[in-house]
Amino acid sequence: MMTRIYSAARQISPFLFAGLAFLAAIAIDNEAFGQTGNAPSYEAGTTFVFDNGTVERFTGGAGNELLWRSRSGREYTRSRDFFVPILSWRTSRSQGARVVNGDPSKVWPLEQRRRARFSVVTTSRSRGAGEDWDEAELNRSVALWRCRAGRPQLLAVPAGEFESTAIVCERYSSSSMRVLRRLTWYYAPAVGHYIRREEINYSTGEHAERNLVAALPLAQANDARIDAILANY
Amino acid sequence: MRLLGLPIQPFLRASNAAPWAAVAGMLSLLLAASSSHALGPSVNVIRVPDAINLVLLVAGDDDLDEPPDVDEPDTPDIEDPIDEVDIVEDETGDIDEAGDLDEPEDGGEGEPEEGEEESGESEEENEGSETEDDDETEEAEQTAQGEAGVNAFDQDFDDEGYLTVSGEFLVLLDDDASDLLNLDGIIVEEAYALNSLDASLYRISVDEDDDVSEIAIALADAAGDAVVDYNHLYEPESSTAGVVTPCPPLECAIPLGWPNDTPSAVRIGLIDTGIDETHPALANANIHVEDFVQHGQAGSNGHGTAIASILVGDDGEIFQGLAVGAELYVASVFTAAPSGELVATAESLVRAIDWSLSEGAGALNLSLAGPPNELLEFAIARTVERGVPIVAAVGNAGPAAPPLYPAAYPAVYAVTAIGPDLMVYRRANRGAHVDFTAPGVDVLAAAAGGGYRSYTGTSFATPFVSVIVAATKDRSGAHDPRPLLRRQAIDLGREGYDQTFGYGLINIE
DSSP, rough: OOHHHHHHHHHHHHHHHHHHHHHHHHHHHSSSOOOOOOOOOOTTTEEEETTTTTTEEEEEEETTTTEEEESSOOEEEEESSSOOOEEEESSSSSEEEEEEOOOOOGOSSTTTEEEEEEEEEEEEEOOTTTTTTSSSSSEEEEEEEEEEEEEEEEEETTTTEEEEEEEEEEEEETTTOOOEEEEEEETTTTTTTEEEEEEEETTTTEEEEEEEEEOOGGGGGHOOOOOOHHHHH | OTTEEEOHHHHHHHHOOHHHHHHHHHHHHHHHHHHHOOOOSSOOOSOHHHHHHHHHHHHHHHOOTTSSSSSSSSSSOTTTTHHHHHHHHHHHSSSSSSSSSOTTTTTSSSSSSOOOOOOSSTTTOOOHHHHHOOOOOOOOHHHHHHHHHOOOOOOEOOTTTOOOEEEEEEEEOOOGGGGGGGGGTEEEEEEEEEEETEEEEEEEEOOOOOOOOHHHHHHHSTTOOOOEEEEEEEOOHHHHHHOOSSHHHHHHHHGGOOOOOOOOEEEEEEEEEOOOOTTTTTTTEEEEEOOOOOSSSBBOOOOHHHHHHHHHOBBBOBBBBBTHHHHEEEOOOEOOTTSSSSEEEEEHHHHHHEEEETTTTEEEEEEBOOOOHHHHHHHHHHHHHOOEEEEOOOOOOOOTTTBTTTTTTSSSSSEEEEEESBOOTTTTOTTTTTHHHEEOOEEEEEOSSSSSEEEEEEHHHHHHHHHHHHHHHHHHHHHHHHHHHHHHHBBSSSOOTTTBBBBBBBOOO
């Protein structure tokens, strides 16, 4: 029967047959793609150290209001969907908050081609030296994001080798529909956090990358230990 | 065959039927896809394999040279707040002094790891309740530890951030170099003759105003063969979890090809807490106990009791360990730290190893972990040279945590833990040093004070490997049975060796 279908297809449309055969062969040859992880769940005090000097410590919170602290003590909130821009922050020069419209969590559990679209409305103030917050200009912006999950792969970072799935997020212009920025987050379910982040800024042409060096439990995450780890990078 | 990392065999197979048609078909698909309505850039994202997507990116994107959208009021790119935190982290002297990172609330010790509670809850589904169990167990254990151990030392961090006994360091010297200890600033607190290790061990304290590292360097320079290091602290590697009914040791060991005929002449050294010698599972066992705690008193004996029962326990009714009849030499090394956790000093570990060797132990079980230490490494090397295997837990610090010792020393058998589902224990350390896997989730073992409970952690996987290593060595006569055990291990995870399971589930057959 398959032989007859094959003969008939060849006669009817070589183009169609070749294209369908190509797609079918691709589908058959692809590895089975199953779930590679649910949204992360953090333990208080767990500290993630990256080779670019970034240190992220989870300090508490639940749901999509997770509280983190940087190496310098800065606190900020982030969604459990870590690929969503930071939800609120305060530094010496700026402070702000973001509201997310849409559902970024649609990428979970991670499966190839699972997607999420969302927009982020940012309200922020930036002040200059000596300027009061009241004098700081209020800024408001909207950013459009689209994220999609990739295939699972074994990824080697300084912290080890881990099965990971890339979550590729693109921020694009609402007017020109041009991609302005691409962030690729490699999420490792075993670690429960991303282990690599790649960034491309299409506007400036800049590339940046950070790789996980260590994920420390609270007991080991003292300043001296972190400094000693980062001294190698 | 791959092109740019992508499989091209399917394309080749399709093109074999009608090569030119295959190419034309591909181009047709490209044209069809380019009319899709997907939101996004001029590079359309369509649902085709990455190979074609890549072609589209290269062929279709002509916007990269256009100026950025900096003037668009609704999508500013300058000073994107996403990276504000990162930028600030890289700066020094910020105006807003947020202060240093808070010290861990428990004083740097971390969460107590003596959390053995029965639980019927799923480890993965009830992480919140798991934390609650930790709190209840922690309070109980701290009370027990506070009663059992008098706080007789302070803790500090060395330059690498590892826990040490404050103001102390250790020196290993040949006897004829002992006069070096008369150097200024050095106070010899204790001296031990390590007959089995052919060395002398000194615990040195220094004045508060002296720099320990400088003294250590001076001593090492004066006596080139001296081994000097801090008096580091180590912790037992157990944690709390509860999934299903715990499995007794012999039942857990079935996939390992155990039980087997255990030579009763096997002698196992256990370096751990003390044990409850009155427990029915241990009361009739052939056990010898020696105390090596120097600071304060010995800590609670729950951890050691459980491990000992897995090794040699037998109550004659419901519980039986892996090597009933074997002789067990227990070195009690743990005391209560100022924060309440159980800790063992490097000094006690080295002395315990020496003693175990003197007693003829055929293998040593160290269900503990901590920092690298020169003296510990020396003791391990000497022990392995004498043909005595050392088996240690990789630790429960998490899959992305740095390696812990002594498991990370190449000469040591590094053991990780799996559950009944053959999944790796989620908190187990990983790395290139992992050797073997053994059951370590919800293992039934004796509880100090009576009864049995469920235990989880790489601590409790270690005795399975210790028994099999000792038995294999005894049978084969090999100086180091590791190559044989590697061949016999049941591969888990990715094919071949991997950093999660090592060579796989240890097996004696």
